[in-house]
Each structure stands twice: as structure tokens, then as C-alpha cells.
Amino acid sequence: MSRYAWMSAALCAQADPDEWLDNLAGGGSRAAKRICGHCPVRDACTAHATALEQHDGASLRGIWGGHSQKQRRQTRQTAA
Numbered sequence: 001m002s003r004y005a006w007m008s009a010a011l012c013a014q015a016d017p018d019e020w021l022d023n024l025a026g027g028g029s030r031a032a033k034r035i036c037g038h039c040p041v042r043d044a045c046t047a048h049a050t051a052l053e054q055h056d057g058a059s060l061r062g063i064w065g066g067h068s069q070k071q072r073r074q075t076r077q078t079a080a
Helices: 005-009 029-036 042-056 069-079
Strands: none
Touching: 005 042, 042 069
16 A cells, blocks of 8 residues: 555545645635545644655645644644
């Protein structure tokens, strides 16, 4: 089984990709967070984003697991 197999069950795969860009004027983050709130793989998505950010040392853009780039950064700073 692929380590990315969870992505096939992600609700974001069935929606407009622009919804996950939290830096657009008017932002799509509210709609993305609403979709993430019902997603069966939200925890796996959050863990994936966290692992990528820890590995690369850079912040991912957009909404991952219902959290914006700013929210993930604040969570990392609080945990440190």
C-alpha cells in the first residue's frame, strides 16, 4: 500500500483546488476548512503537512487538514 493512499479518500480531491489557497484575495480558506471538517482523512493530511514542514524546514502554502499556513506556524511555535 502506498504511503499516500489516504489521499484518494480526501474530500479536497473532489473540489476546486483554488479553495485551498489561503492567500487569495477573499481567500478560499473558509470553504476549505468547512470541507476539511467533514473529511475522513483530515488527521492523515495534518500529519502529512507537519512531516513535510519538519523535513523541509519550510511552510507549505494553503490549507492542509483544516489549518492555514499561519495556524500551522503558530502550532509549531507553541510546541517548540
